[in-house]
Amino acid sequence: MAAKRHLLSMLHPASRLEVVLHSRADGRSAVKSAAYTARTTYRDARLGRRFSAGRRTGLLSHEIIGWTEGAEALWNAAEAAETRRNARVIRELRPSLPRELPLQEQVRLVRGYCLWLRDRYGVAVQADLHAPRFLSRADEQRLRRGGSKRADEQYLKALFDPERTNQNFHTHLLMTTRRICSDTGAFGEKTRELDDRKTGPEELLALRREWEKRANAALKRVGAEARIDMRSYKAMAEAEDAPEGLVAQDHIGPRRSARSRKKLQKDGVDTTHAGQRRQQIRKNNDELWQNWELLRSLEREKARKEASAEIAAQREAERKQQAESERQRLASARTRDEADAAFARASQFESLRSEDPLHRAISAAFEAPHEFDGPQDEFSEEVDMETCEAPTKPHREPVLQVRVEKVRVRQR
Missing domain, CATH: 1.20.5 (Single alpha-helices involved in coiled-coils or other helix-helix interfaces)
Structure with a gap:
């Protein structure tokens, strides 16, 4: 039991949410990043290049929130909305997913969080859920050769086996850095509140808290005891x-x-x-x-x-x-009726001393022991247990004695 409490008190491995900014100054392309996380092929119209990541495996879920067209159109439009050479086109969130959540609950958690991001900042989000890495590459290749429903079930079952994978379920959330009009799909102003030196840390804290709240609610919903904590070690130590x-x-x-x-x-x-x-x-x-x-x-x-x-x-x-208080109330009684009434209301007394001879005798018997003035008998003296002999019961003569006599009967 102590070991179980210790494991529950330690920080859950999924208590992590990393924020990464993709900038043109670093040679990044929003279309390339989106193709990599989606494990597919997209063409970047700005660079005139095609980026392919279709050979990579591990994609469990792909979804676009806040945008009606495909992901390739989304990120080409995001690139076209920026004119600066060092523009930031993508803000990526990389939260880890608790291994205690089934795959459907993980997808549900990610979708709900993306909807919250869309409503709070007015952005579009590409959500790609990635599987953990297999400890054996050959084991992964063998499981993915199937293609049938049974093979897919075996593959998903193996993902949650700690003996076969590193249990690192995670998702890549690619957010646009500009707000998007829900009616026209046009890109608007930048989400400066996330970049500002004053409001940026507060918004980052809000992002972490919202993910923690939703993830713990999902864990509670499936009956898991585990919980994540998005606070830093320093903040947790300060809160004891x-x-x-x-x-x-x-x-x-x-x-x-x-x-x-x-x-x-x-x-x-x-x-x-x-x-x-x-x-x-x-x-x-x-x-x-x-x-x-x-x-x-x-x-x-x-x-x-x-x-x-x-x-x-x-x-x-x-x-x-x-x-x-009850003693004072009894002492202040002037008549017997007042004393009886005070005693009836009292809870700390079991009896009421009165002038009745019987009560006086009982009280005297309980107040102090009395010495016996009568003659001393054998039980009032000290007894030596080694030489003492148990008293014998005196033999009493029976009141009636039975006497048997033989009688000779004469036969005729």
Whole structure:
């Protein structure tokens, strides 16, 4: 049970939402990025080039929100709306998806979040949900050779197997950097509130909070105990929801991930520099979590005992105060009727002392022990258990004695 509580208290691996800006200054093309995440082929009219990513696998869902035409038309229009050489055409969000959610719930979560982005900022969004990577490339190729419904079911089942994949379900959300008119489809003003130095951090925090709220609601809906937390380690430590000193893992990217997988398949251990660093960070974080959980458990037990003692002391003080009040009420009674009425309302007394001889005798019997003035008998003296003999019961003569006599009967 302690191990289970520890795992639940640790930060969920899906507590991640990365924001990436695609700029022409970096040599990026919105059409190329969209083709890569959609695992398909698009032609960039501005550059006169065709970008293909159809050989890549792992696409589980593709959807366009806030735009009536296809994705290729969307991003060519987005490129045409920009004139500057260093223009930002795409703002990409990369949230991780909890592995506890079935695929249909993951798609539902992503769609709902994209609709929220459209309504809040007036943008169009391309949502591509990607599968986790298989630990064995041959295993993935064998599962994807099928094509039948049964093969697809086996492939989806394998995705959720931690022995076969890295469980890294995630989605790429490509947002336009300009608002789009819902009636005409024309590109309007820039979403400057996301780029402003003052409002940008606040909007980024709002993006994370909304994703956290929706993801946790989906986890609760499917009955999963896991929850994600989009706060930073520093913010969690300041709120006393996590230990201090936790280190966030760096995103190693596809190239370093490929090198780590090769080392893992060849040697059984990831000996790359990035892999060793991740293992050391994970080990240190786990130790911090375990020590913090133990300390919190001790503090909760101490607080529980202190609270119980405080409640008991408070109740005893209230009882004494009530008893003193009832004593004063009884003492102020002038007649027997007033005393009886005060006693009837009292809750701290079991009997009422009166001038009745019987009550006086009973009270005297309970107030102090009395010495017996009569003769001492054998039971009032100390007995030596080694030499003492148990008293024997005196033998009593029977009142009637049975006597048997033989009688001789004469026969005739």
